[in-house]
Amino acid sequence: MEFRKLIQQRYSVRNFLPKEVELSKLETILEAGRMAPSAVNFQPWHFIVVCDKQMMQALANCYHREWFATAPCCIVVCSDHQQSWKRREDGKDHGDIDAAIAIDHMTLQAVELGLGTCWVCNFNVEKTRKLFQFPAHIEPVAFLPVGYPNREEVPVKKRKPTQDIVHWNTFKA
Numbered sequence: 001m002e003f004r005k006l007i008q009q010r011y012s013v014r015n016f017l018p019k020e021v022e023l024s025k026l027e028t029i030l031e032a033g034r035m036a037p038s039a040v041n042f043q044p045w046h047f048i049v050v051c052d053k054q055m056m057q058a059l060a061n062c063y064h065r066e067w068f069a070t071a072p073c074c075i076v077v078c079s080d081h082q083q084s085w086k087r088r089e090d091g092k093d094h095g096d097i098d099a100a101i102a103i104d105h106m107t108l109q110a111v112e113l114g115l116g117t118c119w120v121c122n123f124n125v126e127k128t129r130k131l132f133q134f135p136a137h138i139e140p141v142a143f144l145p146v147g148y149p150n151r152e153e154v155p156v157k158k159r160k161p162t163q164d165i166v167h168w169n170t171f172k173a
Protein backbone atom coordinates (compact mmCIF):
# COMPACT_ATOMS: atom_id res chain seq x y z
CA MET A 1 0.00 0.00 0.00
CA GLU A 2 1.23 3.49 -0.80
CA PHE A 3 2.65 5.09 2.36
CA ARG A 4 0.38 8.13 2.44
CA LYS A 5 -2.65 5.91 2.06
CA LEU A 6 -1.35 3.65 4.80
CA ILE A 7 -1.05 6.42 7.38
CA GLN A 8 -4.43 7.77 6.32
CA GLN A 9 -6.01 4.34 6.78
CA ARG A 10 -4.55 3.68 10.22
CA TYR A 11 -6.85 4.58 13.05
CA SER A 12 -7.39 3.34 16.57
CA VAL A 13 -9.56 0.27 16.21
CA ARG A 14 -11.75 -0.31 19.26
CA ASN A 15 -14.06 -2.98 17.93
CA PHE A 16 -12.79 -6.25 16.51
CA LEU A 17 -14.40 -9.10 14.62
CA PRO A 18 -14.41 -12.45 16.42
CA LYS A 19 -11.82 -13.80 13.99
CA GLU A 20 -8.40 -15.16 14.79
CA VAL A 21 -5.32 -13.47 13.41
CA GLU A 22 -3.16 -15.74 11.28
CA LEU A 23 0.20 -16.61 12.84
CA SER A 24 2.03 -15.54 9.66
CA LYS A 25 0.45 -12.08 9.89
CA LEU A 26 1.44 -11.73 13.53
CA GLU A 27 4.98 -12.72 12.60
CA THR A 28 5.05 -10.08 9.86
CA ILE A 29 3.90 -7.44 12.35
CA LEU A 30 6.55 -8.49 14.87
CA GLU A 31 9.20 -8.36 12.16
CA ALA A 32 8.18 -4.77 11.38
CA GLY A 33 8.73 -3.96 15.05
CA ARG A 34 12.06 -5.74 15.10
CA MET A 35 13.26 -3.67 12.13
CA ALA A 36 12.57 -0.35 13.88
CA PRO A 37 15.44 2.04 14.53
CA SER A 38 16.57 2.60 18.12
CA ALA A 39 19.08 4.78 19.94
CA VAL A 40 22.61 3.36 19.37
CA ASN A 41 20.76 0.38 17.82
CA PHE A 42 20.38 -1.06 21.34
CA GLN A 43 16.88 -2.45 20.52
CA PRO A 44 15.82 -2.31 24.19
CA TRP A 45 12.43 -3.94 23.72
CA HIS A 46 10.46 -7.11 24.26
CA PHE A 47 7.26 -8.00 22.42
CA ILE A 48 5.01 -10.36 24.37
CA VAL A 49 2.41 -11.89 22.10
CA VAL A 50 -0.76 -12.90 23.89
CA CYS A 51 -3.20 -15.09 21.93
CA ASP A 52 -4.18 -17.60 24.60
CA LYS A 53 -7.81 -16.96 25.66
CA GLN A 54 -7.12 -17.21 29.39
CA MET A 55 -4.16 -14.85 29.14
CA MET A 56 -6.25 -12.43 27.08
CA GLN A 57 -8.85 -12.44 29.86
CA ALA A 58 -6.15 -11.77 32.41
CA LEU A 59 -4.90 -8.91 30.24
CA ALA A 60 -8.42 -7.51 29.95
CA ASN A 61 -8.40 -7.42 33.74
CA CYS A 62 -5.48 -4.98 33.48
CA TYR A 63 -7.43 -2.74 31.09
CA HIS A 64 -11.16 -2.81 31.77
CA ARG A 65 -12.83 -1.77 28.54
CA GLU A 66 -15.56 -3.71 26.80
CA TRP A 67 -13.99 -3.11 23.42
CA PHE A 68 -10.60 -4.42 24.53
CA ALA A 69 -12.16 -7.78 25.33
CA THR A 70 -13.17 -8.10 21.64
CA ALA A 71 -9.52 -8.29 20.56
CA PRO A 72 -8.38 -11.81 19.64
CA CYS A 73 -4.79 -11.08 20.57
CA CYS A 74 -2.49 -8.43 21.90
CA ILE A 75 1.18 -7.53 21.78
CA VAL A 76 2.48 -6.16 25.06
CA VAL A 77 5.46 -3.97 24.23
CA CYS A 78 8.04 -3.56 26.96
CA SER A 79 11.05 -1.37 27.36
CA ASP A 80 14.19 -2.86 28.89
CA HIS A 81 15.80 -0.16 30.98
CA GLN A 82 18.97 -2.18 31.44
CA GLN A 83 19.48 -2.11 27.68
CA SER A 84 18.19 1.32 26.72
CA TRP A 85 20.48 4.20 25.83
CA LYS A 86 20.84 7.00 28.40
CA ARG A 87 22.12 10.33 27.16
CA ARG A 88 25.28 11.20 29.04
CA GLU A 89 24.53 14.92 29.24
CA ASP A 90 21.32 14.60 31.26
CA GLY A 91 20.71 10.87 31.76
CA LYS A 92 17.58 10.87 29.59
CA ASP A 93 16.47 7.29 29.05
CA HIS A 94 15.44 6.69 25.43
CA GLY A 95 13.76 3.32 26.02
CA ASP A 96 10.22 4.68 25.68
CA ILE A 97 11.08 6.46 22.44
CA ASP A 98 12.54 3.26 20.99
CA ALA A 99 9.51 1.23 22.05
CA ALA A 100 7.20 3.84 20.51
CA ILE A 101 8.94 3.63 17.15
CA ALA A 102 8.68 -0.17 17.15
CA ILE A 103 5.00 0.10 18.04
CA ASP A 104 4.38 2.55 15.23
CA HIS A 105 6.05 0.21 12.74
CA MET A 106 3.76 -2.56 13.95
CA THR A 107 0.58 -0.47 13.77
CA LEU A 108 1.32 0.47 10.16
CA GLN A 109 2.29 -3.05 9.16
CA ALA A 110 -0.97 -4.29 10.65
CA VAL A 111 -2.97 -1.92 8.43
CA GLU A 112 -1.17 -3.17 5.35
CA LEU A 113 -2.27 -6.68 6.29
CA GLY A 114 -5.91 -5.62 6.65
CA LEU A 115 -5.71 -5.64 10.45
CA GLY A 116 -6.34 -3.00 13.07
CA THR A 117 -4.62 -2.00 16.30
CA CYS A 118 -4.97 0.55 19.05
CA TRP A 119 -2.28 1.92 21.31
CA VAL A 120 -3.23 1.33 24.94
CA CYS A 121 -1.15 2.95 27.68
CA ASN A 122 -3.89 3.54 30.24
CA PHE A 123 -3.61 0.03 31.67
CA ASN A 124 -3.06 -0.92 35.29
CA VAL A 125 0.72 -1.11 35.56
CA GLU A 126 0.87 -3.02 38.83
CA LYS A 127 -1.56 -5.72 37.69
CA THR A 128 0.36 -6.05 34.42
CA ARG A 129 3.67 -6.32 36.22
CA LYS A 130 2.26 -9.05 38.44
CA LEU A 131 0.66 -10.94 35.55
CA PHE A 132 3.95 -11.31 33.69
CA GLN A 133 6.20 -11.15 36.76
CA PHE A 134 8.34 -8.49 35.17
CA PRO A 135 11.64 -7.73 36.87
CA ALA A 136 12.12 -4.07 37.82
CA HIS A 137 14.04 -3.11 34.67
CA ILE A 138 11.29 -4.30 32.32
CA GLU A 139 8.60 -1.68 31.84
CA PRO A 140 5.35 -2.45 30.03
CA VAL A 141 4.96 0.54 27.70
CA ALA A 142 1.83 -0.26 25.72
CA PHE A 143 -0.71 -2.92 24.93
CA LEU A 144 -1.30 -3.31 21.23
CA PRO A 145 -4.51 -5.26 20.63
CA VAL A 146 -4.52 -6.71 17.11
CA GLY A 147 -7.45 -8.01 15.10
CA TYR A 148 -9.75 -7.56 12.15
CA PRO A 149 -11.63 -4.27 12.49
CA ASN A 150 -15.38 -4.49 12.82
CA ARG A 151 -16.11 -1.60 10.45
CA GLU A 152 -15.42 -0.70 6.88
CA GLU A 153 -15.03 3.06 6.80
CA VAL A 154 -12.05 4.94 8.21
CA PRO A 155 -13.07 7.69 10.67
CA VAL A 156 -12.17 11.29 9.82
CA LYS A 157 -8.90 12.23 11.50
CA LYS A 158 -9.03 15.04 14.03
CA ARG A 159 -5.70 16.79 13.89
CA LYS A 160 -4.34 20.24 14.75
CA PRO A 161 -3.87 22.51 11.75
CA THR A 162 -0.37 22.55 10.22
CA GLN A 163 0.23 26.19 11.10
CA ASP A 164 -0.22 25.42 14.82
CA ILE A 165 2.52 22.80 14.91
CA VAL A 166 5.01 23.40 12.10
CA HIS A 167 7.64 26.08 12.55
CA TRP A 168 10.03 27.04 9.81
CA ASN A 169 13.48 28.22 10.96
CA THR A 170 12.29 29.76 14.25
CA PHE A 171 9.96 28.74 17.03
CA LYS A 172 6.98 30.91 17.81
CA ALA A 173 4.60 29.74 20.50
Ligand SMILES: Cc1cc2nc3c(=O)[nH]c(=O)nc-3n(C[C@H](O)[C@H](O)[C@H](O)COP(=O)(O)O)c2cc1C
Pocket residue numbers: 010011012013118119120121122123157
Ligand atom coordinates in the same frame (compact mmCIF):
# COMPACT_ATOMS: atom_id res chain seq x y z
C1 LIG B 1 0.94 6.92 23.62
C2 LIG B 1 -0.51 6.63 23.32
C3 LIG B 1 -1.32 6.11 24.32
C4 LIG B 1 -2.65 5.79 24.05
N1 LIG B 1 -3.41 5.17 25.00
C5 LIG B 1 -4.68 4.83 24.72
C6 LIG B 1 -5.46 4.13 25.69
O1 LIG B 1 -5.02 3.80 26.78
N2 LIG B 1 -6.74 3.81 25.35
C7 LIG B 1 -7.28 4.11 24.13
O2 LIG B 1 -8.44 3.79 23.88
N3 LIG B 1 -6.55 4.78 23.19
C8 LIG B 1 -5.27 5.14 23.46
N4 LIG B 1 -4.53 5.78 22.50
C9 LIG B 1 -5.09 6.06 21.18
C10 LIG B 1 -5.35 7.56 20.95
O3 LIG B 1 -6.49 7.95 21.66
C11 LIG B 1 -5.50 7.81 19.44
O4 LIG B 1 -4.32 7.45 18.78
C12 LIG B 1 -5.82 9.28 19.12
O5 LIG B 1 -7.07 9.65 19.66
C13 LIG B 1 -5.83 9.54 17.62
O6 LIG B 1 -6.78 8.73 16.98
P1 LIG B 1 -6.35 7.70 15.83
O7 LIG B 1 -5.35 6.73 16.41
O8 LIG B 1 -7.64 6.98 15.48
O9 LIG B 1 -5.78 8.46 14.68
C14 LIG B 1 -3.19 6.08 22.75
C15 LIG B 1 -2.36 6.60 21.76
C16 LIG B 1 -1.04 6.85 22.04
C17 LIG B 1 -0.14 7.35 20.91
